[in-house]
Amino acid sequence: MLYGVQTPRRRDAQRNRSAILKAATEMMLGRHSTVLMPEIARRAGVGQATLYRHFPDRQALTAAVIAHELARLEALVAANADRPAAFRDLLAELLRTQIAMRPLVLHVRRLDRQTRDRYQQRMITTLAAPLRLAQQAGHVRADLAPSDLALLCTMVEGVVETADADAAIRSIDLMLEGVCRPAAPATAAAAPDGSGARRSP
Numbered sequence: 001m002l003y004g005v006q007t008p009r010r011r012d013a014q015r016n017r018s019a020i021l022k023a024a025t026e027m028m029l030g031r032h033s034t035v036l037m038p039e040i041a042r043r044a045g046v047g048q049a050t051l052y053r054h055f056p057d058r059q060a061l062t063a064a065v066i067a068h069e070l071a072r073l074e075a076l077v078a079a080n081a082d083r084p085a086a087f088r089d090l091l092a093e094l095l096r097t098q099i100a101m102r103p104l105v106l107h108v109r110r111l112d113r114q115t116r117d118r119y120q121q122r123m124i125t126t127l128a129a130p131l132r133l134a135q136q137a138g139h140v141r142a143d144l145a146p147s148d149l150a151l152l153c154t155m156v157e158g159v160v161e162t163a164d165a166d167a168a169i170r171s172i173d174l175m176l177e178g179v180c181r182p183a184a185p186a187t188a189a190a191a192p193d194g195s196g197a198r199r200s201p
Contacts, residue, residue, distance in 0.1 A: 017054045019044040024065050028104040035103045037061070062107040066119055069097065069104075074126050087134035088180045090127060091149070095156050095172045099165055105157070120150055140180055152179075 023043035027035045037058065041051040055061040073094060080086035098105060108116060124146045131149075134140040152175055159171040 013054075016044070016046050016050055020046060020051055020054055020061075021064055021068055024061055025068060028065060028101045028107075035107075058107065059111065062104065062111070063115075065104055066108065069101070070119065070122055070126065073123070077126055077130055080130070084130070084133040084137035085139050087127075087130045087140055088176055090130055091152070091179070092172060092176060094123070094127070094149075095152065095175070096169065098153055098156055099160060099168045099172075102160070124149055134180075138181060141178075144179055 020040060023040050024035065027040060027043065037051060038048055040061070041048045044051070055064060073090070076090055076093065080090065108119070127149055128146040131140060131144065131146060135142050135144070155175065156168060156171060160168045
């Protein structure tokens with residue numbers, strides 16, 4: 001075998017892992033409180049033995065889905081690195097995913113505090129640079145700290161617990177209005193005399 005060339009067995013294992021992760025992520029897009037491992041295996045088209053070989057328990061699978069979602073957020077940040085105004089969309093995506101993936105949020109609650117804090121810190125670190133650039137460009141209020149992003153997530157979670165999804169989405173819109181600044185209006189055309197003021201007719 002040539003160095004660095006994957007064997008068919010290794011490629012099959014990677015495909016199986018990707019299929020399992022995709023099925024688990026799709027099943028966590030909803031308000032169901034329980035995501036069963038046998039159902040994930042069925043949707044992924046693999047046997048339960050294969051599922052447990054890749055992810056020995058629900059916690060390992062939850063960790064993989066979280067890592068997948070964080071990697072997706074990081075990719076979005078990288079794709080918008082030169083667009084300070086995109087911070088609003090990045091924040092909205094984070095908060096709306098929190099609403100959409102209710103089973104994942106419930107599983108995260110069952111993780112130990114240290115693990116939860118590690119994932120939260122990765123999220124904050126991912127958005128810290130876009131936040132700073134957006135603030136420098138005047139798109140976001142200057143007093144918003146990176147640690148406040150976790151507070152916004154907690155606020156959305158509180159709305160989800162006491163209201164329906166529509167109300168939670170509305171709460172995100174209100175938060176974004178409070179955090180982000182509207183785009184500056186176009187500068188008025190300069191007067192012929194260069195003063196920038198409009199002449200009276």
